[in-house]
Amino acid sequence: MIRSRLVSFLSSSVRIARHINQNPISVSQQFSSFKFLQLNEAISSSSPGLGGVRAYSSLLALNDLRDNPGARKQKTRKGRGIGSGKGKTAGRGHKGQKARGTMKFGFEGGQTPLRRRLPKRGFKNPFSLTFQPVSLGKIAKFINAGKIDSSELITMKTLKDCGAIGKQIKDGVRLMGRGADAIQWPIHLEVSRVTVRAKAAVEGAGGSVRRVYYNKLGFRALLKPEWFEKKGRLLPKAARPPPKQSDKVDSIGRLPAPRKPIPFASQEVNEPLAA
Numbered sequence: 001m002i003r004s005r006l007v008s009f010l011s012s013s014v015r016i017a018r019h020i021n022q023n024p025i026s027v028s029q030q031f032s033s034f035k036f037l038q039l040n041e042a043i044s045s046s047s048p049g050l051g052g053v054r055a056y057s058s059l060l061a062l063n064d065l066r067d068n069p070g071a072r073k074q075k076t077r078k079g080r081g082i083g084s085g086k087g088k089t090a091g092r093g094h095k096g097q098k099a100r101g102t103m104k105f106g107f108e109g110g111q112t113p114l115r116r117r118l119p120k121r122g123f124k125n126p127f128s129l130t131f132q133p134v135s136l137g138k139i140a141k142f143i144n145a146g147k148i149d150s151s152e153l154i155t156m157k158t159l160k161d162c163g164a165i166g167k168q169i170k171d172g173v174r175l176m177g178r179g180a181d182a183i184q185w186p187i188h189l190e191v192s193r194v195t196v197r198a199k200a201a202v203e204g205a206g207g208s209v210r211r212v213y214y215n216k217l218g219f220r221a222l223l224k225p226e227w228f229e230k231k232g233r234l235l236p237k238a239a240r241p242p243p244k245q246s247d248k249v250d251s252i253g254r255l256p257a258p259r260k261p262i263p264f265a266s267q268e269v270n271e272p273l274a275a
Helices: 002-022 027-046 136-144 156-162 196-204 216-223 225-231 243-248 266-274
Strands: 132-135 173-176 188-191 208-213
Touching (some): 196 208
16 A cells, blocks of 8 residues: 555656646746645655655545444345354254244243232322412512403413413413412412412412313413314303312303403302301
């Protein structure tokens, strides 16, 4: 390789010299060629074996680019003769279940598999509910910023549209009492659940909180009514809560999203006072 490279460099240098003799060059070009000759002399004096060969050309060339040894590994070709080492049985051995086919995931040859040897622990409650929390302080902050109109009913759609809660509302919204001191004016809300502290703070300021029930389809109709309009469907009727949740809600959710609160009946107001 070194011999072929030297021959190519010498031939190219001879070609360049002929071209210079035929075409006279300017003073600046002569000066640059003089500098180049001085650099070649310095290189040849430091390494006599190279002579007048350019030093940078022996370090790297486009035709010498190669991957590192072992960087590209060829895929093993099975069943291509005994000379490859993976012929005939292709590494599976003679006979047996593992030589003939595959078995289902987790099969351990007939012994009790791991998933049955380990004991069960805990359970997953199919009736569990996940509520997205929102604090009174956050609602007051959005009201002060002008993103929520406190004169109208604040529903879960209002909280979603203004960004007070996230878009992924699974089973509803829970009103928390953090930042209750920021509520200094009456507000009316409709949420899925409410804590004792939050309810006392809102009612103390002259407002009201109503716990409403929506099923999965009702939540979609509440938060995205345009989806039903796009599909050419009517909004579904509000569903009744199941018996286990009837004592945890005050009323059935209204569709489409309401703008005015429903006043509590006198009986509902007097019950907690009598208690």
